[in-house]
Amino acid sequence: MAGRPQVAKTVTALRREVARWRAARETVALVPTMGALHEGHLSLVRLARRRADRVIVSIFVNPAQFAPSEDFSTYPRTFATDVAMLAEEAADLVWAPANVSVMYPDGFATRIVPEGPALAGLEDAFRPDFFKGVATVVAKLFIQAAPDVAVFGEKDYQQLRVVTRMARDLDLPLKVIGAPTVREPDGLAMSSRNVYLTPDERAVAPTLHRVLSLCAKKIAEGRPIDTILAEGREAIERAGFVLDYLEARHAETLMPVGSIKDGPLRLLVAAKLGKTRLIDNVAV
């Protein structure tokens, strides 16, 4: 087993360590997470390892991206296990703010508000404050850790596009890298929230990816997008989900698309199974 990563609990401690690496001309990668780590997160850490000399993994359950009705207080928190998993991956440093006020000090009054086509609809239609919370915390993480690269999962595809756009718009001197979605053997995208699923729901959950993949295949064959998505929506609801959206978008701009010729395309879905909200996406 590799040595345990250091844990920084204050911005000062984080910056002290990064400054030491910088003095030795080492490059730095950042992997932002909310903890409750699984193989999906670890795949990002492995990618980060290949891209930089040093790897920082941040673990912070960010209250700013949860609506009052959402699961902030019950979100799984497994810090000791997370650190042990990161030791196995030879992460160098865990950036775990000691408490919420390290990130949001008293009187905190500044937010990053993403706009534009990448934000129109999809998650933003159902979680209107989500991307403001994400963009604000990610901008802070980028400024705190000053990495050369930051790795995000395609699992949260709209988030990846919003963060990529933000880094470019704000001239942040780093490269945002997307990593493919890691799945369970039955196709369910790994997620910290999958632990909420009852055994019956867990058995139904892979339907989401199955339907997505089938829709992507049919659209790639040239069948009309509207018809295929209507069939897909019906199949998802028939399986017992309450659907938020199933849409085809341009893979980079996330603009709505009418036909395969408007591509490259991405299919994105969000649906609730009981109390658990699942999201997924695939390339066409």
Ligand code: AMP
């Ligand atoms: P979270 O802890 O859910 O905020 O996720 C932290 C990072 O891990 C985000 O960039 C996610 O997109 C990424 N991630 C979460 N689940 C997966 C997965 N199944 N495969 C790849 N990346 C993932």
